[in-house]
Amino acid sequence: MIGIGHEGIEREDVAREWSAARKIRVLSRGAGADVLEVEEGGRASVVKVLRRGASLVERARFAREIDALASVRHANVVRIDKVVTDAEGVRAIVMPRLVGSSLRTWLATFGRMPAPFVLTVFSDVLDGLSELHGRGVVHRDLKPSNLFIGREDHERPSDARGIVLDLGLASTASGAVTTGSHLVGSVRYMSPEQLLAGGIDARCDVWGTGVCLFEALTGGPAFPTDDPLEILRHDPVERLVAPTSPDRRGWSAIARVLARALAKRPRDRFASAAAMREALLEARGEVAR
Missing domain, CATH: 1.10.510.10 (Transferase(Phosphotransferase) domain 1)
Structure with missing residues (x-):
């Protein structure tokens, strides 16, 4: 899976990440990924989570988004703050709540x-x-x-x-x-x-x-x-x-x-x-x- 080693993006284990969350709200569900709003420490983030069993195409799209956004820091492009992983590889990306x-x-x-x-x-x-x-x-x-x-x-x-x-x-x-x-x-x-x-x-x-x-x-x-x-x-x-x-x-x-x-x-x-x-x-x- 590409994109997980990019400079400036923090990696976090998925189990530890979810256990720390206080509130989770589903914003949307897609064919290969769900988008959640997660509140932790009084601050909300948007988390895009790759579904288990997602197709190879959906996994490729997920990896593509990380690859495209990993090093981008621009006010007019959504930003990735963190990449979340588990034993299967990249599992989620964390972005600012808009x-x-x-x-x-x-x-x-x-x-x-x-x-x-x-x-x-x-x-x-x-x-x-x-x-x-x-x-x-x-x-x-x-x-x-x-x-x-x-x-x-x-x-x-x-x-x-x-x-x-x-x-x-x-x-x-x-x-x-x-x-x-x-x-x-x-x-x-x-x-x-x-x-x-x-x-x-x-x-x-x-x-x-x-x-x-x-x-x-x-x-x-x-x-x-x-x-x-x-x-x-x-x-x-x-x-x-x-x-x-x-x-x-x-x-x-x-x-x-x-x-x-x-x-x-x-x-x-x-x-x-x-x-x-x-x-x-x-x-x-x-x-x-």
Whole structure:
């Protein structure tokens, strides 16, 4: 199992770790891992626990997340504080508890976001992605449930920001998770090259960010289908309608960012997350005028 010897991450035996916990609450259950909130010593953490009997693919995803995040210390990327092991190897990862909500929950609760807020959140997200890309990591599974708007438990409300979560499908220098001929990821958010099993690089995440950005701005999906052929044919920017004032300001600049981020051919997109972030900040400047 990879990732357990990375500098800066503490290793702990799983039996000792669980015996010290005072409160445990299940946040979610997945096919291969459960996510818990664990309170110990008056401080809460989030613990992702690999299920016993998890498939080889799920184990590989778990290891991939550790490998991708082990050395990353960036305000806009979720952090691993501890790796927990048992006799079978890596069993759990401990991360800070975040206060806020995923983009998915936000949109389901409040609908579309005001443009200035969207541009601020997504400039944060792109800053985090730029850090990952600089380390040779491509997320590959950007979607509203993997983007968080909030802060760490101990931080001030004013520290709220966009944070990238869940790198279980990340492509790293040591390889990417595959499942034979099956698509890996969420089809509505996958880039054309992913759908066509082509080469993957940072521009894949530029596409995923663009799809999420469209959804945050409009409150609706960029691609209302899971049919890969329809996604390859469809251009969501064509049906982009400017909102009513005051969010209408700078809308043409936002539309240009979306059109480039969602270009079907990778070479027509922003070459990097940093380049997309720069364009987004320029658009935010127009919105603020």
